[in-house]
Amino acid sequence: MGLPKSLHCVVLELDGEDIGMGRIVGDGALSVQIVDIVVRPEYHGKGYGRLIVQALSDYIASNIPDTAYVNLLADVPANRLYEKFGFRETAPATIGMAYKKGSE
Template sequence: MTDTDYIVLEGLPKPQVYHDLRKLAGMTPPPLEAVPKSLANSWVGFLAYERSQMIDASTPAADQIPVGMGRLVGDGSLFLILVDIAVHPEHQRRGLGKRITKALVDYVDEHAPFAYVSLVADVPAQKLYPLYGFKDVQPSIGMFRMKRGRRLQDEPAPEGLEKHI
C-alpha cells in the first residue's frame, strides 16, 4: 500500500479500538475502564483509515477500524499535550505517523495558535517530532507521576512489604 491508500480524518476511536491500537503499536495499554473518560476529555483527535474500505471519500464504513490514531489533550488555548500517536504494525513505515502528527499540528495552528504543545517521545519517534517544530526541552527535564502500578515515593509500603523495599 502507498500513502494515497489511506486517509486521515478528525475523530476519536472507540475505547476498545484505542486500547488495542496502543497495545499493537507497542505502547502501554491503559486500564480499559479509564479509556472512555480519557477519550471524552480529548481536545481533538485524528484517525487513519484504509481508503479501500471507505463508503466514500470521507466516510469510513460503520465497522471499519482505524489503522492509526493521535490526539491532543489540554485546555484548548495555552497548554496542550500531543499523545497517542499509534499506527498498527501492518501499516507502519507508510508515513501515517507523519500525516497524523501534521493534522494535529495544523489543527493547533488554526485553533490554538498561542498554545504550548508538549509531548513525550519514545526513541524511535524522536526523529519524527522535530519535523513539525518540536524541540528538546534541555536544560529542562521532563517528569511524570503515575500511581497506577507503583507506589508514590512518600506513600508507605503495604503491610508486609516493607522488608522487600
Template sequence: MVQHTAPEAGEYIALRLAAGLSPKDEAAARIALKNSIYAVSLRSSDKLVGMGRIIGDGGCFYQVVDIAVDPAFQGRGLGNRIMTELMNAMDAHAPDGAYVSLLADVPADRLYQKFGFTYTAPQSLGMYKKYPL
C-alpha cells in the same frame, strides 16, 4: 481514510497495545477520548490503523498524545499524516503563546522534530507519575 474523531475505546486500547504503548482501562479510555480537544483516526476499510490526539486546557497548554500506527501499516508515512493533521489543527486554533508538549520515544523523536518540536533538556526534564491499573 482520515477521520477527525477519536476512535472507540475498545479499538483505541487494541491499537495502543499493537503499537507497543501501555494498556489502558476501558472506562478511563472512554472518558479520555470524550475529552480530547482534537483527534485523528486513520482507517483502512473500517479497521483503525493509526491515531493521535491533542489534549489540554484549550488555551495555554496542549499535549500531543496517543500517536500510534498499527505495525502492519508502519513505514507508509501514517505517523507523518497523523502529525500533519494534528499540527494543522493546532496552527488554526492555538492562541499566541500556547505551549504544545509531547513525550517522544526514540526513534519517533525524529518525526516530531520535523514538526518543530525541540528537546527541553537541559533546561527542563519531562516527568510523570503513573497510577496502578
C-alpha cells in the same frame, strides 16, 4: 474514558479499517499536549504517523493561540518524526517526569 475528553482526535482509516490515531489534550488556550500517536505495526514506515501528526499540527495552527505551550513526550526513534514538525528537546532546561499511581 479519555477519548471523549480530548480537545481534538484524529483517526486514520484505510479501506474502512482504523490503522492509526492521535489526539490533543489540554485547555486549548494555555497548554496542549499531543498524545497517543499510534499506528498499527503492520503499517509502520509508510508515512501514516506523519499524516496523523500533520493533521494534529494543522488543528493546532488553526485553533490554538500562538502563545500556548504545545508539548509531547516522544519515544525514540519517534522523536525524529516530531522534529520534522518543529518540536525540539527541552532538556536540560526542562526534564520530562512521570508518576504512575500505585507505584510509590
